[in-house]
Amino acid sequence: DAKTTQPPSMDCAEGRAANLPCNHSTISGNEYVYWYRQIHSQGPQYIIHGLKNNETNEMASLIITEDRKSSTLILPHATLRDTAVYYCIVRVNTNAGKSTFGDGTTLTVKP
Amino acid sequence: NAGVTQTPKFQVLKTGQSMTLQCAQDMNHEYMSWYRQDPGMGLRLIHYSVGAGITDQGEVPNGYNVSRSTTEDFPLRLLSAAPSQTSVYFCASTQPGVETQYFGPGTRLLVL
Numbered sequence: 001d002a003k004t005t006q007p008p009s010m011d012c013a014e015g016r017a018a019n020l021p022c023n024h025s026t027i028s029g030n031e032y033v034y035w036y037r038q039i040h041s042q043g044p045q046y047i048i049h050g051l052k053n054n055e056t057n058e059m060a061s062l063i064i065t066e067d068r069k070s071s072t073l074i075l076p077h078a079t080l081r082d083t084a085v086y087y088c089i090v091r092v093n094t095n096a097g098k099s100t101f102g103d104g105t106t107l108t109v110k111p
Numbered sequence: 112n113a114g115v116t117q118t119p120k121f122q123v124l125k126t127g128q129s130m131t132l133q134c135a136q137d138m139n140h141e142y143m144s145w146y147r148q149d150p151g152m153g154l155r156l157i158h159y160s161v162g163a164g165i166t167d168q169g170e171v172p173n174g175y176n177v178s179r180s181t182t183e184d185f186p187l188r189l190l191s192a193a194p195s196q197t198s199v200y201f202c203a204s205t206q207p208g209v210e211t212q213y214f215g216p217g218t219r220l221l222v223l
Binding site for chain 1: 115142143144146151152153154155156159160161169170199201203205206207209210211212213214215216217
């Protein structure tokens with residue numbers, strides 16, 4: 001799995017968009033970008049994933065740069081319940097059982 | 112569906128004791144994994160399995176054993192607990208072609 005780099009912490013005002021960056025400069029052509037979050041020591045929860053196109057679901061949007069060396073997870077209207085640790089993971093989709101989690105970004109949403 | 116269940120929720124052990132952390136899933140997933148999470152850190156893979164009878168080591172396998180006799184269950188055994196094994200343990204399952212791993216609620220282990 002390619003190595004990822006995320007800022008250790010970020011703050012965001014409630015109701016504003018939260019933009020969480022991830023660098024993955026050594027990503028291979030067949031590796032996907034996955035995002036998970038972990039709220040208050042619960043088990044991690046899947047958010048979204050993508051290969052090279054931008055993706056959107058009910059939780060978030062994922063923007064992947066054209067060279068695929070970085071990506072941004074966007075929470076469009078952050079709420080206090082979005083306060084969590086966010087993990088960016090890069091892996092091939094056949095390695096679903098052995099994701100490598102780094103230390104992630106602690107996002108704090110403030111009123 | 113109960114999803115992924117783990118027992119116990121919390122356990123205190125003395126150094127040298129053994130125990131088994133239980134993990135079960137009712138989604139008929141082929142892949143199951145065990146992770147540990149130390150305070151303030153991300154998850155590290157201990158062992159994983161791609162099907163009944165097949166297991167392999169992850170990043171930090173020392174001090175842990177696993178077996179996979181059924182699709183549903185994937186127990187993690189600590190043979191001789193050490194204080195360094197104090198951590199939160201998460202079990203996860205997924206299926207080829209399913210992109211997300213489903214995680215259990217975790218077992219908090221304290222080794223004195």
